[in-house]
Amino acid sequence: MSNDRFNADRRKLMAGLGALTLASFARPARSAETTRVGSSAQRVIVVGGAIAEVIYALGKAQTLVATDTTCTFPSQALALPKVGYQRTLSAEGLLSFQPTLILASTEAGPPSALDQASRMGVRIVSFAESHDVASVRNKIQGTARALDAAAAGQTLLERFDSQWTQTVQRIAQAQRKPLRVLFLLNPGGNQPMVAGRHTAADAMLTYAGATNAIQDFAGYRALSPEALAACQPDVVLTTDDTLQASGGKQNLLAGAGFQLTPAGRNGCVVSLDTLFLLGFGPRLPDAVAELHRRLFTS
Incomplete structure (x- = not known):
C-alpha cells in the first residue's frame, strides 16, 4: 500500500468515525501481534502502566508519542499526551497520534477501538494480565522484541530475575x-x-x-x-x-x-x-x- 493510499484511507476513516458505533465492528481473533503496514519509524502508544515502565527501563522512551492515564511512572510519562483511560479508548483518539505500534494490556478496550487501529495498519502487541512473576517476564521479553531492543531486554530480564530471587529469599527467611x-x-x-x-x-x-x-x-x-x-x-x-x-x-x-x-x-x-x-x-x-x-x- 502506498503512503498516499494509506493516508487517504486513514483520513476517510477518521472523517467517518462520528457516524459509526464502535460496537459495530466485531473483534477478530488476534494473537500477540498483528501485522503493521506503513513507515518503519516507530511511533508508539502504550496502554498500561506496567508496560510503560518496561519501555523506560529499556531506554526506549524516545519512541513514545502518547500513553493512557494509568502510565504514571516514571514521572516523565506524566508529561506525554494521553489517549484516555485504558478501558475507554477510541479509535479516533489513537489514530490521531499516527502510531505505528500500540503496546497494550489485554485490559485495554473496547476491543473495536484496537481493531480499527489494526485495520488501518497499526501493529498491536497485547500482553495478558496475570498476577504473577511470569507475566512481568513476558512484558519485558515481549516489549523488548517489539522495540528491537533484544540486548537491553536481556539485561533488564536478568536484573529483574536477580532482584526477585533476593526478595523471595529474604521474605522466606524473615521471622514473622x-x-x-x-x-x-x-x-x-x-x-x-x-x-x-x-x-x-x-x-x-x-x-x-x-x-x-x-x-x-x-x-x-x-x-x-x-x-x-x-x-x-x-x-x-x-x-x-x-x-x-x-x-x-x-x-x-x-x-x-x-x-x-x-x-x-x-x-x-x-x-x-x-x-x-x-x-x-x-x-x-x-x-x-x-x-x-x-x-x-x-
Whole structure:
C-alpha cells in the first residue's frame, strides 16, 4: 500500500468515525501481534502502566508519542499526551497520534477501538494480565522484541530475575507472626471495595508473606460492616489515592465495622502507590519487599 493510499484511507476513516458505533465492528481473533503496514519509524502508544515502565527501563522512551492515564511512572510519562483511560479508548483518539505500534494490556478496550487501529495498519502487541512473576517476564521479553531492543531486554530480564530471587529469599527467611490483611480500594470515589481471591492485591499479599483476610469470594466486592468485622484483619492495606479520598487514616477507620477489628483498634493502615503496589511491572521485587516491610512493621 502506498503512503498516499494509506493516508487517504486513514483520513476517510477518521472523517467517518462520528457516524459509526464502535460496537459495530466485531473483534477478530488476534494473537500477540498483528501485522503493521506503513513507515518503519516507530511511533508508539502504550496502554498500561506496567508496560510503560518496561519501555523506560529499556531506554526506549524516545519512541513514545502518547500513553493512557494509568502510565504514571516514571514521572516523565506524566508529561506525554494521553489517549484516555485504558478501558475507554477510541479509535479516533489513537489514530490521531499516527502510531505505528500500540503496546497494550489485554485490559485495554473496547476491543473495536484496537481493531480499527489494526485495520488501518497499526501493529498491536497485547500482553495478558496475570498476577504473577511470569507475566512481568513476558512484558519485558515481549516489549523488548517489539522495540528491537533484544540486548537491553536481556539485561533488564536478568536484573529483574536477580532482584526477585533476593526478595523471595529474604521474605522466606524473615521471622514473622501470621498477619491477616484486608485490601480496600475506592475506585473513583465510589463505594469502597475489598479484594478477594484471584486479584492483584491477593497475589501481592501472598508474595509478601501475609494472608488475605477475604477468602470467601474472588474479585472485588463491597463489604457490609458485619462482614468486615467478621474477617478480623490485623492490617488494612489500601492505595495512596484511596486513603486520600477517604480523608486519611482516622476517617477511613471511622467507617462502620472497622473499630470491631484489630486493625481498627490498633490504627494499622498501610498505603502504597497504586501502580507500584498493583501494577506487576519491573518494580515488582521492590514492591513486594516494601509491602512486606510496611505490613510487618505497622
